[in-house]
Amino acid sequence: MNERSSKSLSGSLAFGSEHNHSLCIEEALDHAKRVCEEGGERFTNLRRQVFELVWAEHKPVKAYDLLSALASKRSGVAPATVYRTLDFLQAQGLVHRLESLNAYLGCSHPETDHQGHFLICENCEEVRELELGAFMQSIAAVEDAQDFRVRRMTIELFGLCKRCQAANSGPDPTLP
Ligand SMILES: [Zn+2]
């Protein structure tokens, strides 16, 4: 955990609310560049393009779609290079990988040290990233009880977001 305030990027406010997404991307890019520089890494053109594609929407981007979107921006990038770039961005804590979807999502609060916990709407695919101390405490208790050290985890909870619940709560057309 670093000493900087753990304020979220505007992206985390996006769910179900209007926000200035171009400003949100701009902030995310600024932050990503800073993280790379502070770690002695370069925020190369390719890293920037991949990051921008992941941040294009507040929805997970499937690896396959990302590869084809990137191919339309620049030619001759091998998939392995793109995966390496995604690994790099993940290692910097800038993007998360959603294992079950094989998709990537920009981290909406990259300034805090955390593992990914996600609520995934099965209807509209919007994903909300959670930052829950309670989860971490339970995991710490399991680590102690089992004498096991967790190095990596992604918790993915599937369901319906508020908007989709409302859309689904009308009269059930299958009932007489
Ligand atoms: Zn946004």
Ligand SMILES: [Zn+2]
């Ligand atoms: Zn995150």
Ligand SMILES: [Zn+2]
């Ligand atoms: Zn939804």
